[in-house]
Amino acid sequence: MPVPTAPVSSQQLGDVRVVTGSGPPPGWTGKVAALALGVAEAGEPDYLLFTDADIAHPVDSVTALVRAAGGRDLVSLMARLRTETFWERAIVPAFVYFFAQLYPFARVNRPGRTAAAAGGCVLVRRSVLVSAGGLAAIRGRAVDDVALATLVKRGGSGRSGSV
Numbered sequence: 001m002p003v004p005t006a007p008v009s010s011q012q013l014g015d016v017r018v019v020t021g022s023g024p025p026p027g028w029t030g031k032v033a034a035l036a037l038g039v040a041e042a043g044e045p046d047y048l049l050f051t052d053a054d055i056a057h058p059v060d061s062v063t064a065l066v067r068a069a070g071g072r073d074l075v076s077l078m079a080r081l082r083t084e085t086f087w088e089r090a091i092v093p094a095f096v097y098f099f100a101q102l103y104p105f106a107r108v109n110r111p112g113r114t115a116a117a118a119g120g121c122v123l124v125r126r127s128v129l130v131s132a133g134g135l136a137a138i139r140g141r142a143v144d145d146v147a148l149a150t151l152v153k154r155g156g157s158g159r160s161g162s163v
Helices: 030-042 061-069 086-102 126-131 144-155
Strands: 047-051 074-076 121-125 160-162
Touching: 030 047, 030 126, 030 144, 047 061, 047 126, 061 074, 061 121, 074 144, 121 126, 121 144, 126 144
Parallel strands: 074 160
Antiparallel strands: 047 121, 074 121
């Protein structure tokens, strides 16, 4: 099923292109296939930004994420989730709470086994992603953000985190 995309201006994210695919290959989830398509079109930048179309980025968000990454191979930002309806106000805070309980940011941010990312906004060092097996290594994973963080943390310097 196609996902509507929000307009993104070049002022917000720099050199932005919309890439259209024909759907995921067999064995791939839709989001991971879309990310792989974007990676294939991106060339060889130092970092790749994976972001959802409904994330409103400040003009300096990419610069701030690269700065926050420091020596980390992956950095993720938990976006403020807008809640307007009764059910959104009931469910979203519980989702964020339980995510933080399953993946405590303090443990995610230090070397070790615990890895996680908030899939709406992830900056990853391209060379580490490639050397860890690329997105093909997590092609069928439904919880792609945590799978990506685990792949990168185990395949890179061991440094990833949430800001």
